[in-house]
Amino acid sequence: MSITTFINPAHAQGGSVQGDGFTSIIMIVLMFGVLYFLMIRPQMKRAKEHKSMIDALQKGDEVATSGGVIGRITKVGDNYVSVEVASNVEVQVQRPAIQLVLPKGTIKNI
DSSP states (O other), rough: OOOOGOOOOHHHTTTTTHHHHHHHHHHHHHHHHHHIIIIHHHHHHHHHHHHHHTTTTOTOOEEEEETEEEEEEEEEEEEEEEEEEETEEEEEGGEEEEEEEEEEEOOOOO
């Protein structure tokens, strides 16, 4: 008895089953859908929230930069923000470098 008696020759040679192409397309579409909802959409939402926070910056806000420096905003420009990190010590940072706005009263010694 040969092995071909037990296995259909089309399957043994890697032949496709009817409807396999449609199933593959459906799986690819589902993978892109999952990728969109788990990765792309939340990232776009975070970027939109960060942009609105950057646009709302004003003098007197207490902020933390992406480098970990905290301070109070003294001047707001189009591209740069002056942040007072200690008494009479100001640092200019780019607006997108502001990571988050802290609640009022967080910084006490400036």
